[in-house]
Amino acid sequence: MTDIKRDIASSYEAAAPEFTRYADEHVYRYLAEPLADSLRSVSGVVLDVASGPGALARRLPNSVALDISRGVLALNDAPDKVQADAEHLPFPNDSFAASASAFGINHFPSPERAVQEMARVSLFVALITWKRPETPYPPADAVFGVIERHCGQARSRTGEAVERMTTDVGSEHALEALLFAAGLDPTVATITASVPWPGAEGFVDYRLSMLGSLAAEADLPRLRNDAVAAVKALAPEALTWEPRLVLGLGRRPT
Numbered sequence: 220m221t222d223i224k225r226d227i228a229s230s231y232e233a234a235a236p237e238f239t240r241y242a243d244e245h246v247y248r249y250l251a252e253p254l255a256d257s258l259r260s261v262s263g264v265v266l267d268v269a270s271g272p273g274a275l276a277r278r279l280p281n282s283v284a285l286d287i288s289r290g291v292l293a294l295n296d297a298p299d300k301v302q303a304d305a306e307h308l309p310f311p312n313d314s315f316a317a318s319a320s321a322f323g324i325n326h327f328p329s330p331e332r333a334v335q336e337m338a339r340v341s342l343f344v345a346l347i348t349w350k351r352p353e354t355p356y357p358p359a360d361a362v363f364g365v366i367e368r369h370c371g372q373a374r375s376r377t378g379e380a381v382e383r384m385t386t387d388v389g390s391e392h393a394l395e396a397l398l399f400a401a402g403l404d405p406t407v408a409t410i411t412a413s414v415p416w417p418g419a420e421g422f423v424d425y426r427l428s429m430l431g432s433l434a435a436e437a438d439l440p441r442l443r444n445d446a447v448a449a450v451k452a453l454a455p456e457a458l459t460w461e462p463r464l465v466l467g468l469g470r471r472p473t
């Protein structure tokens with residue numbers, strides 16, 4: 220396993236309870252909706268790649284959860300769970316009706332390899348990720364500012380690496396190229412999701428659940444208080460969050 224893959228896995232391992240409680244509960248459950256909609260016509264089992272605690276799988280009637288982090292999988296209540304690397308799927312060809320990944324593709328050092336694997340084990344591949352460049356969102360900028368003040372930097376080394384990978388795959392062109400290179404007919408689109416405002420505390424807890432190794436360097440209660448105050452100081456119209464996402468679907472040609 221590469222160093223960055225190990226760092227990402229251990230970062231999610233460490234953050235699993237907070238990620239599940241705040242990120243999954245306040246944000247990812249809404250962001251997974253468009254991907255779940257694109258899978259509605261699939262009959263059969265869907266492989267949920269980089270399943271996390273299960274925001275996507277909870278919307279699917281029949282799925283198998285796969286994630287590299289054992290701690291994350293422990294908090295996923297899917298009946299069938301597999302701890303494995305998305306770039307090396309431990310299944311024979313054509314094992315699933317579809318394979319899907321909600322915000323997983325931006326965590327894989329070789330997204331090409333992961334999509335090839337997804338295309339090998341299923342006829343249909345569905346991906347969703349953040350669109351880059353990101354539309355500025357004042358609450359996120361406010362929290363980043365406070366983290367930077369407290370920790371000297373806004374992102375950990377692992378967070379920086381994930382951000383770079385997110386930029387690399389965060390366009391229609393990038394998802395289309397990945398699906399095409401895996402031998403699939405791609406259909407891609409930029410869409411807008413709507414995340415209900417979880418309150419200043421909820422939003423800050425979501426952002427801090429992904430603080431990673433910086434958490435060790437910070438006085439977390441003080442950081443949290445400052446971040447909540449910074450978000451509460453924003454005008455109500457700055458709180459609406461409609462992030463842009465890229466949805467990519469690929470079908471094996473008949």
Ligand SMILES: C[S@@+](CC[C@H](N)C(=O)[O-])C[C@H]1O[C@@H](n2cnc3c(N)ncnc32)[C@H](O)[C@@H]1O
Nearest residue numbers: 231269270271274275286287288304305321326
């Ligand atoms: C943002 S979360 C995904 C959210 C989730 N799909 C959902 O719908 O709630 C990213 C997940 O990718 C997993 N992950 C990162 N690298 C991976 C890899 N190489 N193979 C499988 N899972 C990986 C992490 O453990 C983490 O659970």
